[in-house]
Amino acid sequence: MPKSTQVSLLLGDQMMFKSILTNLLIMLISTFSFANTLKVGLVLDKGGKDDKSFNAAAYLGATKAQKDLKIDLKYVEATDTNAIENLHRSFARKNFDLVIGIGFAQKDAVQKVAAQFPKVKFAIVDGEINAANVRSLLFEEHEGSFLVGALAAMTSKTNSVGFVGGMDIPLIRRFAMGYVAGAKYINPKITTTENYVGVTGEAWNNPAKAKELALAQFAKGADVIYAGAGASNTGVFDAAEDKKKFAIGCDSNQNWIKPGVILTSMLKAVDVAVYDTIKETQEGKFTGGVSRFGLKNKGVDYTLDQYNEKLIPAETRKKLEDIKAKIIAGQIQVPDYYKKK
Amino acid sequence: MEFMLLVFSLLFATLRLATPLIFASMGGFMSERSGVVNVALEGFMLAGAFAGAVVGYSFDSAWLGWGAALIAGLAMGAFYAFFTIELKADQIITGMAVNLLVMGLIPFITKILYSSTGSTPALLLEDRFRFEPMLMAFILVTALTYWLYKTRSGLWLLFAGEHPEALVASGVSVRKVRWAAVSLSGVFAAWGGTSLSLFLASSYSPMMTGGRGFMALAALIFGKWRPLPAFLACLLFAFADAVQIRLQGMHIGNFEIPVQFIQILPYVVTIIALAGFIGKSRAPKALGK
Numbered sequence: 001m002p003k004s005t006q007v008s009l010l011l012g013d014q015m016m017f018k019s020i021l022t023n024l025l026i027m028l029i030s031t032f033s034f035a036n037t038l039k040v041g042l043v044l045d046k047g048g049k050d051d052k053s054f055n056a057a058a059y060l061g062a063t064k065a066q067k068d069l070k071i072d073l074k075y076v077e078a079t080d081t082n083a084i085e086n087l088h089r090s091f092a093r094k095n096f097d098l099v100i101g102i103g104f105a106q107k108d109a110v111q112k113v114a115a116q117f118p119k120v121k122f123a124i125v126d127g128e129i130n131a132a133n134v135r136s137l138l139f140e141e142h143e144g145s146f147l148v149g150a151l152a153a154m155t156s157k158t159n160s161v162g163f164v165g166g167m168d169i170p171l172i173r174r175f176a177m178g179y180v181a182g183a184k185y186i187n188p189k190i191t192t193t194e195n196y197v198g199v200t201g202e203a204w205n206n207p208a209k210a211k212e213l214a215l216a217q218f219a220k221g222a223d224v225i226y227a228g229a230g231a232s233n234t235g236v237f238d239a240a241e242d243k244k245k246f247a248i249g250c251d252s253n254q255n256w257i258k259p260g261v262i263l264t265s266m267l268k269a270v271d272v273a274v275y276d277t278i279k280e281t282q283e284g285k286f287t288g289g290v291s292r293f294g295l296k297n298k299g300v301d302y303t304l305d306q307y308n309e310k311l312i313p314a315e316t317r318k319k320l321e322d323i324k325a326k327i328i329a330g331q332i333q334v335p336d337y338y339k340k341k
Numbered sequence: 342m343e344f345m346l347l348v349f350s351l352l353f354a355t356l357r358l359a360t361p362l363i364f365a366s367m368g369g370f371m372s373e374r375s376g377v378v379n380v381a382l383e384g385f386m387l388a389g390a391f392a393g394a395v396v397g398y399s400f401d402s403a404w405l406g407w408g409a410a411l412i413a414g415l416a417m418g419a420f421y422a423f424f425t426i427e428l429k430a431d432q433i434i435t436g437m438a439v440n441l442l443v444m445g446l447i448p449f450i451t452k453i454l455y456s457s458t459g460s461t462p463a464l465l466l467e468d469r470f471r472f473e474p475m476l477m478a479f480i481l482v483t484a485l486t487y488w489l490y491k492t493r494s495g496l497w498l499l500f501a502g503e504h505p506e507a508l509v510a511s512g513v514s515v516r517k518v519r520w521a522a523v524s525l526s527g528v529f530a531a532w533g534g535t536s537l538s539l540f541l542a543s544s545y546s547p548m549m550t551g552g553r554g555f556m557a558l559a560a561l562i563f564g565k566w567r568p569l570p571a572f573l574a575c576l577l578f579a580f581a582d583a584v585q586i587r588l589q590g591m592h593i594g595n596f597e598i599p600v601q602f603i604q605i606l607p608y609v610v611t612i613i614a615l616a617g618f619i620g621k622s623r624a625p626k627a628l629g630k
Contacts, residue, residue, distance in 0.1 A: 048547060050457035077458055079547075168600050195589045196600050206551050208541035209586075212354055216586050219350040231546050234463060238543050241466050257463075 038098065038282045040065070041091030042075040042274075043084065045103035047204045049077060051231035054251040054270065058102040058125065061271030065278040078106075081201060085109035092117040098281045100274060101125070104171050105201065110134060121286050123277045125270055126171060132288045137273040139293045141171070142178030143327055144266045144300030145226070146334045148248050149182025150323055151264060151302060152224040153190050154316050155246060160191040162217035164210055164236050166229035167203040168196040174337035175228045175250070175266075181335050185323070193217050197232050210235030218243045224263060226250070237261060246311075255307040263311055265303045269293060296328050351583055356475050357541060359579035361386070361550075363478040364533030365557030366564070366571045367485060368414075368526040373566060374489075375522035376502040376515075376627040380436035381421050382530045383554030384443040388413045389531025390538040391447050394461045394545035395454065403470045403539045410535035411528050417443070418527020422520050432629055440554075448547065459547035461538075469543055474536035481529070485568045498522055502625030530554065556611070563614050566625060577614065581607040 042062045049059040059075065066073040074091070078084045084106050091099045092113055100123045101110045107127030114122045114134045123135045152161040161183050165172040180192045195213045197203035210232035214225050218239065226248040227236035233249060234257070240247035241261045249255065249265035273293055280286055293299020302320065304312065312320075326332045365382050372379035392413035397406025421439055424430045448459035455461060489495040500508040501518040508515050533553070538545045556578055564571030585606040588598070 048458045048460070050460045195586070196604075199601050199604055202548065202551050205546050205548055207543075207546055208537055208549065209551070211542060212358065212583070212586050213589075216350065216354065219346065231460070234544065234546070235542055238463075238466075 038069070038071040038278070039094075039096045040071050040073050040278055040281075041088075041096040041099040042073065043087045043091070043099065043101045043106060044075060044077045045105060045204075046078060046081070046201045047230040049075065051204070052252060052254060052257060053230050053233055053249070054268070055102055055230075057252045057268065057270035058100070058274050060252075061274030062100070062278065064271065065275050069279060069282055071278060071282065081105055085112060088113040088122075089116070092120045095120075097121060098123065098278065098286070100277065101127070102270070103127075104169065121281055123274075125273065128290060130289075134288055135277060135286065136290045137270075137277065137293070138290060139268050139270075139273075139299055140295065141266070141268065141300060142174050142181075142334050142336050143295045144268065144302065145175045145178030145228075146182035146185070146327065146332075147295070147302050147320060147324060148226060148264060148266045149179035149184075150186050151182075151312070151316065151320060152179070152226060152246075152248060153183040153186035154319065155263060155311075156190070156222075156224050158221050158223045159187060159189065160193070160221045160223065162193040162214070162222035162225040163195070164213050164217070164225055164227050164229055164232075165194070165196045166198075166210075166232055167201060168199050170337055172196070172228055175226075177335050177337045177340075179226050182323075185332070191221070193220060193222055197229050204230035204232060207232050207235030207238070211239045214239035214247070215243070218245055224248065226266070228266075253303040253305065255303055255305055259307040260311070262308060264308055267301045267303050269299050269301075273299070295324055347587075351580075351587065354583035354586065355576060355580045357579075358582050359575045360474050360478050360536045360540065361533040361553050362557045362560060362575040362578060363482065363572055364474075364536060365530045365554055366560045366575055367481055367568065368528070368530030368533065369558050369561040370485070370526075370566065370568055370571060371498070371522045371529065372526035373561065373628060374498050374502045374625055375519045376505065376625060376630060377422075377425055377519055377523050377526075378432040378436065378629045379421075379523070379526055380433055380555075380558065381417075381439035382526075382533075382557055383550055383552070384436075384440035385414055385417050385421075385527045385530035386534030386537070386550045386554050387440075387443045387447065387548070388417045389534030390549060391450075391461070391534075391545045392531070393535030394464070394538040397468065397535075397539050398462050398464050398544070401465065401468045403464070403468055403473075406464075406535060406539050407532070410531040414528035414531025415524055416527070417531065418524035419520075421527065422523035426516060426519050426523065444548070447545075459545075461545040463544040464539065466543075470536070470540040474532070474540045477532075478536075482568055482572045489568065499625075502627050505627050505630075530557075533557065556607075559611050559615065562624075563611075565623065574614070578607055578611065581610040 044055045047055045076087050098121045102125050104126045110124045111129050125137045128136045163176045176194050183190050197210050214236040224246040227233040228250045236247050237258050246263040249262050251268045254265045255262050389410035393406035393410040396409035424435045425432050451457050497518050505515045560574035561571045563574040588603045
């Protein structure tokens with residue numbers, strides 16, 4: 001064998017060895033950072049992860065997924081509506097597998113960015129988008145609101161119940177409409193009052209104003225107020241505590257915030273929806289389209305736990321379960337603001 | 342009877358809603374009368390609201406929170422005074438910078454303290470103020486009115502803003518008067534902020550002032566930079582807000598007035614008041630110089 005071939009063989013061996021080494025390295029790195037780890041970006045709305053309500057539920061679902069499913073989770077809070085689109089785009093650009101937008105305000109941004117990054121999967125809560133790579137997570141808030149409206153009417157001694165909404169948008173009107181219908185179902189003559197904190201995103205973060213609205217409603221005779229105002233809800237709870245009346249929480253189970261004051265919460269299982277979406281994506285079962293969460297699949301419900309069980313007598317609970325069954329069976333038609341006109 | 346009840350609830354709502362505005366506009370009064378433009382009231386209020394909520398929560402005492410707001414306000418005021426008086430920075434730009442700084446700093450601190458983005462845990466009902474800040478707002482306005490027109494140092498403040506040369510001629514340092522005035526401005530505005538977090542609400546939540554610092558500034562201008570008229574302007578704004586709250590959901594016949602129209606009421610009152618009724622509102626001559 002000529003010397004040169006030997007050299008080249010030797011060189012070849014070395015090169016082969018090198019390439020095996022690099023391959024091994026790449027495989028090692030990929031097992032740690034790519035192969036198993038799903039990268040999930042969560043874009044929260046203005047209320048932020050500590051609103052104890054809507055965004056808190058989304059954050060809870062995502063962090064549970066982080067713990068159970070060992071995903072790589074990054075979350076951001078949109079302090080400004082104009083920032084939302086950029087936040088989604090930067091997640092998409094960094095090759096995140098799944099980007100989840102929380103809240104109606106993100107609809108346009110998700111729609112736009114999802115079209116630009118067809119390979120990235122998106123999910124949006126409270127917004128309906130028709131695209132193959134977007135899953136829309138929609139909740140039947142009017143059904144849950146009907147239920148707590150009925151409970152409010154059964155609890156009220158003054159025959160007057162109120163609603164304090166955050167920003168005046170169709171979604172919150174949907175809450176109000178279901179709530180009023182539920183109260184009227186129990187007592188057609190009941191007085192209902194509806195108020196909104198504001199007409200801009202600032203309304204989700206103005207507890208002082210929400211408290212004044214609640215105090216005004218209590219002064220007019222209401223004794224149960226349903227709060228659907230994100231982080232402003234605490235203002236309504238403060239007012240109820242002050243005046244020894246009842247408040248109803250919203251989105252998350254808020255009963256624990258002020259035991260004895262919060263009659264129940266209209267639970268919107270955003271946490272479950274977010275968790276399941278992440279899980280299915282990890283298992284490769286992500287599908288686009290609309291997922292609806294209603295009373296039927298426990299996507300919305302009223303909450304009963306150790307903080308409020310003394311406030312709701314057994315008789316009332318039975319009645320509520322009965323109403324729930326009737327709504328699921330279609331015997332009660334709950335008016336839907338989205339389908340109005 | 343029902344009518345009386347409505348009147349009383351309206352009256353008390355007005356007084357409650359006016360409290361943060363009154364403190365903040367008195368803060369604006371101190372600074373602007375001494376010749377320093379103050380658009381940083383919003384930032385001072387946020388700082389006060391935050392400091393009050395953190396200390397009030399940690400020690401279960403609204404009064405300690407009130408004291409913490411004093412210190413935070415003093416620090417913020419002095420910070421603003423240093424840039425505008427010592428370094429002669431542009432007052433509008435520095436004011437806005439202070440607002441932005443506070444807005445960014447608070448979420449940073451809450452992340453460390455409570456691992457939350459910009460909100461603090463709530464105070465218990467019995468630890469919160471019941472009515473005290475309302476009373477203190479009245480006392481502050483009365484004291485400032487007396488002080489401004491009846492004492493020597495009150496006149497120093499007026500001259501620092503109107504005719505600083507005269508003050509120099511009489512041997513008083515304009516710089517010191519302005520330093521004191523701007524620092525106190527921070528304290529008053531911070532109290533306005535903390536009356537939001539310890540009295541009207543029960544904790545700090547992000548951006549909870551919602552533009553009240555600027556409304557206080559409008560009230561000050563409306564009141565022609567004098568404490569008593571500015572106080573009345575605050576009451577008017579608060580009254581418009583309280584009425585707005587009660588008008589929501591009202592019907593004329595079968596037509597529900599859109600909530601948007603009712604919610605612009607306080608702002609319409611502000612514009613009409615500023616543009617129409619007060620005549621010429623004259624700023625202190627040396628303001629911003």
